[in-house]
Amino acid sequence: MSDRTMSDRTKSEPLLKVSGLQAWYGESHALHGVDFEVRAGEVVTLLGRNGAGKTTTLKCAMGMAPRREGSIRFDGAETIALPSDKIARRGVALCPEERGVFASLTVLENLLLPPKIAPGGLSLDEIYELFPNLRERSTSMGGKLSGGEQQMLAIGRILRTGARLLMLDEPTEGLAPIIVKQIGAAIRRLKPRGFTVLLVEQNFRWASGLADRFYVMEHGRVIDAFAAAELPENMDKLHAYLGV
Amino acid sequence: MIPLLGISTQALFGQLLLGLINGAFYAMLSLGLAVIFGMLNIVNFAHGALYMVGAFVAWFLLNTFHIGYWPALVLAPVGVALLGMALERTMMKRLAGLDHIYGLLLTFGLALIIQGVFQNLFGASGQPYPPPDLLKGGFNLGFMYLPAYRAWVVVFSLAVCLFTWFMIEKTRLGAILRACTENPELTRAFGLNVPRLITLTYGFGVGLAALAGVLAAPIYQVRPLMGADFIIVVFAVVVIGGMGSILGAIGAGFLLGLVEGLTKVFYPQAANVVVFVIMVAVLLVKPAGLFGKKI
Numbered sequence: 001m002s003d004r005t006m007s008d009r010t011k012s013e014p015l016l017k018v019s020g021l022q023a024w025y026g027e028s029h030a031l032h033g034v035d036f037e038v039r040a041g042e043v044v045t046l047l048g049r050n051g052a053g054k055t056t057t058l059k060c061a062m063g064m065a066p067r068r069e070g071s072i073r074f075d076g077a078e079t080i081a082l083p084s085d086k087i088a089r090r091g092v093a094l095c096p097e098e099r100g101v102f103a104s105l106t107v108l109e110n111l112l113l114p115p116k117i118a119p120g121g122l123s124l125d126e127i128y129e130l131f132p133n134l135r136e137r138s139t140s141m142g143g144k145l146s147g148g149e150q151q152m153l154a155i156g157r158i159l160r161t162g163a164r165l166l167m168l169d170e171p172t173e174g175l176a177p178i179i180v181k182q183i184g185a186a187i188r189r190l191k192p193r194g195f196t197v198l199l200v201e202q203n204f205r206w207a208s209g210l211a212d213r214f215y216v217m218e219h220g221r222v223i224d225a226f227a228a229a230e231l232p233e234n235m236d237k238l239h240a241y242l243g244v
Numbered sequence: 245m246i247p248l249l250g251i252s253t254q255a256l257f258g259q260l261l262l263g264l265i266n267g268a269f270y271a272m273l274s275l276g277l278a279v280i281f282g283m284l285n286i287v288n289f290a291h292g293a294l295y296m297v298g299a300f301v302a303w304f305l306l307n308t309f310h311i312g313y314w315p316a317l318v319l320a321p322v323g324v325a326l327l328g329m330a331l332e333r334t335m336m337k338r339l340a341g342l343d344h345i346y347g348l349l350l351t352f353g354l355a356l357i358i359q360g361v362f363q364n365l366f367g368a369s370g371q372p373y374p375p376p377d378l379l380k381g382g383f384n385l386g387f388m389y390l391p392a393y394r395a396w397v398v399v400f401s402l403a404v405c406l407f408t409w410f411m412i413e414k415t416r417l418g419a420i421l422r423a424c425t426e427n428p429e430l431t432r433a434f435g436l437n438v439p440r441l442i443t444l445t446y447g448f449g450v451g452l453a454a455l456a457g458v459l460a461a462p463i464y465q466v467r468p469l470m471g472a473d474f475i476i477v478v479f480a481v482v483v484i485g486g487m488g489s490i491l492g493a494i495g496a497g498f499l500l501g502l503v504e505g506l507t508k509v510f511y512p513q514a515a516n517v518v519v520f521v522i523m524v525a526v527l528l529v530k531p532a533g534l535f536g537k538k539i
Contacts, residue, residue, distance in 0.1 A: 087433075089435045113436075115435050
């Protein structure tokens, strides 16, 4: 397995830069000017309570929020007005909160559904190595999988495409601790291969072992940010933000 | 001739063959409707009109350009598919996310306009369309006479239906279409151009209707209202098979054609309503249809 080639830009330049992002669902104003950036090769986590706007932020970056304004630059190019298929073709992939496993497709069909958009994605064997359950269940229909297997499939599915930015929305939600551990191990193995990961997660304890940097969101804005190394001195603040 | 249950075998098998042919058309039309409903969420009332346009394109090709049946079998569906794709791009696309009733009204209006234009141009009476030379005549099977063209219609329709089922259920393209049916927004976020797939699917669905129209031309003659007569029964077939179910549309199509044929033999007075009686019974017992998912 050869390491993914990094883009020409250096690690200090952001792969994803979100500035002044606003979004609406009908009359409801969900994001009020979100600013953050993700550099190539990083694992960045968006933290915040329910309704803070984390999922909407990911949906905007994927071109799936119905009305959005501001700026989202991916690999130096503006993507705020692009439809989701064009954004995906540029190298962004989303594993949605509800997992989005297609019930009428087999596990293998689900895995092969997203087209390869660039070299550097994982092969089927590599995905099966990360998530051995999927190999055993490759002919099962997506709707017959357990929650943990669905989550593994949803993550495995976006690893094949060669997308450089993987956005994972609440990947541990509702899963048994052993599965949560397995998913954490898989994400850890992706990092040295040059994948950039933007994580939305409420399980702070789990995310703290994975992420390089954290952004805290509240009421549709980013209200604080700190690096993993700054965690110990910010724990009180973080507990106050998250209400834990 | 040996009578069977008091009916001559000639009459029994003759009606069964007619039923099977009707069933072949029901299957092809309801298959197209099922594919379109699955992808576009539109109950395509214009389906019968586009079936008629397919037959008229074949008739027009023959009488104006002397292009015969076999090329028409390809050209008419392709032409109608292009017309359908233009309709989808300019009109149906705007209905995305709206209630079913809007799609029904739009396509019902389109059907009336298309049929009206053809009635204005060609009158209400039928235009003859000869079967191809290769399929003239028939076979004496002893218990019945089997016209070659009718045998061809049954075999070819069945092959088209099974090919479509295979494409949708067993290929990667089919997997993409099934994914689109389930969650178009997410499918698009995987880098697949869903709007283009929807346009192509509508084109394919109405292309199937046009193909059925060309097949029907030598049997029923070419009339502006030939689709209007069929479409109500075809909708009943789709409901019985299960809205959006591919196998349901094919199975119910052939089965109901046969049931209709048998009813013509044993109780002709009920032949026109038997499909609707079955539809009511199925809706009462299994509202999602025989092959549909639970609703």
